[in-house]
Amino acid sequence: MVERNVNSFKLISKKPLFFFFSMTSIMFLMSWLFVFRSTSRPHFIYHNLLPNSKLFSTPEDSKFHTKIPNVESSFGNRAILVDNEDGEDESETKNSNDGGKCSNRNDDFLLKVFMYDLPSEFHFGLLNWKPSGNSVWPNVRTTIPGYPGGLNLQHSIEFWLTLDILASEIPNAPKAKTVIRVRNSSEADIIFVPFFSSLSYNRNSKPTPNEKKTRNMILQEKLVKYLTSQEEWKRSKGKDHLIIAHHPNSMLDARMKLWPATFILSDFGRYPSSIANVEKDVIAPYKHLIPSYVNDNSNFDSRTTLLYFQGAIYRKDGGYVRQELYYSLKNEKDVHFSFGSIQKDGIKKATEGMRSSKFCLNIAGDTPSSNRLFDAIASHCVPVIISDAIELPFEDVLDYSEFCIFVRTIDAVEENYLINFIRSIGKEEWTKMWNKLKEVEHFFEFNFPSKEGDAVQMIWQAVSHKVPPLKLKLNRFRRYSRSPPSIEKELKIPLPKNFW
Numbered sequence: 001m002v003e004r005n006v007n008s009f010k011l012i013s014k015k016p017l018f019f020f021f022s023m024t025s026i027m028f029l030m031s032w033l034f035v036f037r038s039t040s041r042p043h044f045i046y047h048n049l050l051p052n053s054k055l056f057s058t059p060e061d062s063k064f065h066t067k068i069p070n071v072e073s074s075f076g077n078r079a080i081l082v083d084n085e086d087g088e089d090e091s092e093t094k095n096s097n098d099g100g101k102c103s104n105r106n107d108d109f110l111l112k113v114f115m116y117d118l119p120s121e122f123h124f125g126l127l128n129w130k131p132s133g134n135s136v137w138p139n140v141r142t143t144i145p146g147y148p149g150g151l152n153l154q155h156s157i158e159f160w161l162t163l164d165i166l167a168s169e170i171p172n173a174p175k176a177k178t179v180i181r182v183r184n185s186s187e188a189d190i191i192f193v194p195f196f197s198s199l200s201y202n203r204n205s206k207p208t209p210n211e212k213k214t215r216n217m218i219l220q221e222k223l224v225k226y227l228t229s230q231e232e233w234k235r236s237k238g239k240d241h242l243i244i245a246h247h248p249n250s251m252l253d254a255r256m257k258l259w260p261a262t263f264i265l266s267d268f269g270r271y272p273s274s275i276a277n278v279e280k281d282v283i284a285p286y287k288h289l290i291p292s293y294v295n296d297n298s299n300f301d302s303r304t305t306l307l308y309f310q311g312a313i314y315r316k317d318g319g320y321v322r323q324e325l326y327y328s329l330k331n332e333k334d335v336h337f338s339f340g341s342i343q344k345d346g347i348k349k350a351t352e353g354m355r356s357s358k359f360c361l362n363i364a365g366d367t368p369s370s371n372r373l374f375d376a377i378a379s380h381c382v383p384v385i386i387s388d389a390i391e392l393p394f395e396d397v398l399d400y401s402e403f404c405i406f407v408r409t410i411d412a413v414e415e416n417y418l419i420n421f422i423r424s425i426g427k428e429e430w431t432k433m434w435n436k437l438k439e440v441e442h443f444f445e446f447n448f449p450s451k452e453g454d455a456v457q458m459i460w461q462a463v464s465h466k467v468p469p470l471k472l473k474l475n476r477f478r479r480y481s482r483s484p485p486s487i488e489k490e491l492k493i494p495l496p497k498n499f500w
């Protein structure tokens with residue numbers, strides 16, 4: 001009984017306590033809200049706390065905006081209202097009228113590219129295309145000037161990338177959303193230099209009797225002069241520029257002057273590492289010359305040639321390995337090893353050869369890379385790479401060991417090492433790699449219009465990976481832009497190594 005009384009007493013005494021506590025809490029909350037609202041601009045705090053205030057000006061967020069009146073007291077949305085007061089809403093309306101050229105729509109894209117309107121002699125003019133009217137560009141909706149075939153095609157990267165930039169301006173065209181052309185260079189992630197340097201080398205590097213300089217050299221000189229006089233170049237010293245020099249001999253003269261830019265290359269074989277390196281530059285695949293193997297129903301047993309090689313003999317470094325291998329492999333019955341580069345009539349033979357082989361050899365030639373690797377991939381012939389200094393495109397995304405065999409040069413020239421090693425790879429392992437080749441081959445296809453996950457898009461993605469470190473470099477570069485250095489001091493105090 002005593003206990004009960006105690007309990008009921010507790011119950012009674014708890015009620016007013018609870019009531020008191022609730023009332024004070026409510027009053028406290030109300031007073032706090034009142035104080036908050038009467039403060040002049042409390043939303044400043046929240047505005048600054050927003051992860052990305054720009055987010056609120058994208059078109060998708062217009063849905064968000066319409067909700068604002070109902071949830072006005074919520075803190076986040078007060079910040080949106082501030083943005084609206086600043087006129088972000090208006091820019092959105094403008095956007096929908098001008099075909100989406102303003103910056104907001106561009107946020108959907110990975111890479112914003114500003115492209116110089118270089119005279120056509122630097123690009124499509126080299127394809128005998130002539131500009132009409134004021135534009136230096138063909139209308140890619142109606143005319144695509146043809147790129148010359150044969151061996152020229154393997155370095156046609158410049159052509160596909162430029163076309164993709166032009167196509168990004170076609171409204172409502174279905175396209176892979178990687179790159180968009182912007183007309184205001186201050187808004188761009190990268191400044192694209194549309195010089196078809198490989199074609200210029202292939203077409204115009206033979207001196208004519210009356211000229212001291214080849215047309216290719218003259219174009220490069222003109223390009224250097226043009227670029228270094230542009231505001232865009234001056235403000236970054238070219239660091240945010242993108243230049244394509246896929247043919248190992250292209251840009252031979254200009255590369256030493258334009259090196260702060262990011263290059264798109266096939267390898268670094270003919271470059272000093274200060275001019276081109278993995279950190280700064282992008283490796284792009286060759287365009288394969290052998291047609292893609294559609295409906296490949298072959299298998300380990302139906303591909304009767306074990307190892308296939310077709311290539312030129314070089315007298316330089318690579319030539320030694322090729323000759324050594326030739327002597328050690330020439331007596332193997334299921335090995336095809338012949339010299340001679342693929343010419344037009346040779347493509348058909350090489351196609352048949354690669355498609356009926358299990359493995360295709362890639363030996364370093366006069367450069368570490370060659371289109372042979374990409375021909376092998378297109379033929380689903382497992383590449384055997386003997387080229388210690390080879391650079392592979394998109395290697396930050398692709399694990400080449402899943403579909404290629406790498407052999408060190410020093411091992412490959414050991415007697416019987418290579419042939420024994422290749423013979424030791426069984427049907428199951430080979431089939432895994434063959435399947436993987438079919439999975440990855442689209443990364444090496446150049447298309448117009450470009451497709452999701454093709455070589456064009458992969459190159460843009462590789463370029464976009466260079467942008468954050470580039471911006472870091474540029475911002476560091478600008479630290480002292482408001483305080484010009486006294487010249488004597490600048491000479492005496494060198495900047496730390498790799499400062500830029």
Ligand SMILES: *[C@@H]1O[C@H](CO)[C@@H](O)[C@H](O)[C@H]1NC(C)=O
Pocket residue numbers: 184185186187
């Ligand atoms: C270009 O963009 C910058 C930065 O967004 C802007 O300040 C400038 O006014 C723009 N210039 C033109 C001509 O639109």
